Amino acid sequence: MGILKKVGLTIAVSVVLFGYIIHRPIPHDVPHRFKYQMLIDVVSFQELLASVTEKLGYSRWWSYRAIPKPPSTLPDGMKVENKMLGGVETVIITPRSFQAQKEPGPAIIHFHGGGWIMGNTGRYLSPDTTMMLLLQAAEETGFVVMSPEYRLAPEHPFPAPYDDCMNSTISFMKSSKRFNVDPKKIILSGDSAGGNLAMAVYIGLIEMQASDPTVELPAMQTLLYPILQTLNFMTPSYEQSREFMFNNNLLPKFWLAYIGLNDQLELADVVARNSHVDKSDVELIEKWNLVSPNLIPDDVVYEDTLNGDVRKLMKQMILNTKISPLLASNEIISKIKKTLVLVCEYDPLRDDGILLVERIKSLGGSAELHHLPTSLHAASHIGASMPGSYYYQENKIFFKSLKDAIFNV
Template sequence: MPVHPEIKKILDSLPKSQPKTKVIPEEHRKMFDAPVLPVEKRVQVYSVEERTVPTAEADIPIRIYTPKEGDSFPILMYFHGGAFFSGTLDSHDEVIRPICMESGYKVISVGFRLAPEHPFPAALEDCYNVTKWATENRGELKWDGETLALAGDSSGGNLVAAVSLLAREKQEFSITKQVLYYPSLDLDFSEFRYPSLVENGKGYFVESDQLAELNSFYLLGGVDTDNPLVSPIREENLEGLPTALIITAEYDPFRDEGELFAGNLKKCGVHVETIRYEGVTHGFLGKFTHLDEYKDVYKRTGDFLKS
């Protein structure tokens, strides 16, 4: 279907030709991290708690969302998007709140270290270590000890897939479900091997010809993009990975790799639900979920997590 009329208005208002400029992380962060809704207009949850988790590498800030009063909860770890070098606990607050309330899960948002100050594998280590910490603090967190899910958007979806692979390898804890929103799963941009990188590569907020530069901050030091912990789509053996919900967007450069990953999981016997939202672009959570066509994404996430 065509781009949603309200989204098209925004796209049409953007300059048609912009000179290429070098990406400066600090400037990009200011723009990316700007909230859409003030806190008082966001979905209200029972409680929100700020914490810090000490790990061997760093002290990692987290934010814990509790949906209601209770003695026991399933837990969802949330890894935010932002190309590994932007995004914060604040930038995704308005996304996590409705996920918390629709699912009934206690959600732990992870403020992992960002590139280029902390390139690969810092973000992956932080997400894995904080997840492990959660399992080791069952009583304090009121975790039910059974259900441990992961969710993330864009580069956060990459971290979800990578943590799932690492958890399968290390066997220190078990992930029961994973939710990937329009994930970036292949960080080798030397060629555009997915049709959506070409079809949706210009004019839809995320420009394909900028992806190599945006991800270069995470890949400092000659990181091998064939490593499945960097590009999870390169993992051939996906057996035993968690049940997955993969949500893609029609006008997103990353659409095809998300859907290919879903197909690869199915071939390896993993139960997968795949939903493509039509007429919408990358990054629509929070930005366009006020529109009727997309507001059910949180309910669908909740239904998947509760099923």
């Protein structure tokens, strides 16, 4: 074969690979569509590359890890420090206005996203976006921001990430005076899987308070496009938007890796079809009303060929409220003081956030929903990295709501 034919064949294969496997077209009404499209194609390519290299035995699935590093420039007067809290390395950001005040002020404890298996405070989807989001949060609110570098699955599956988030939170709350922070104005926050961890930690603190009344509860929780349950992967938002950001199996893969089943990722297809749920199991079916009423398709078939131990583990993890906090009891949910949730229209996780807000309201609690109608998952990160953009302005609105809320708890 001549060199031109080889080049032509390579180009043709590349076009097919990109067009039919990697490229995931997004809706035309998404602001800053070109940048978002590039981001999604990069994520899709990474997932494909990771899966292929693992099958060939070269590396483990999704072995891409980011190296924490501060952004090249900091906002004027912003102080960024690394501290060990509860045995966990953390980043603490203190804005200039906070440094100058004498009275203790509020603080945000933020857990980064990344599907429990990737990301850190220095990077999430592209260099520095999580740090940029943390810096914008500190700048817009004037609050101290703390974020832990929790351990990641699959090397450190559940409960390691949760434990790190809990331990660093408790340590920060107990040493709040050291940072001039008012312990009664601490906000638990997180994005995506970090939102899952934030609510899980809040629930854990509620349970601790039941046996130890001296345990302080956070003043509120703020969750950005959180994943809150692993019972139903076929909510309307999953059906509408899974192809815009993730392939059908990516979120189930994240969950499998998180619960210690990284060696059985082929089960992701089973989970994506909701076939991991036994419709004859009373405990599981009772929880359906908490995630999406009447949304169990009649044609969903339970995958009864699952290994007995795997089936038992899946049920245990589905019902564990440290993994699926949306499934917590009404008694627990009603003790969350205040909740602020941001969801994106074109996001498989949209309905998790909506269901939480509606449930809290139904119990007489305080919850506020911010819905971005033409946005995809990770919109706040895009905004933090694009000053002046639509998403950046939406971040400003969200952080203003957070600031207003904390002074009216």
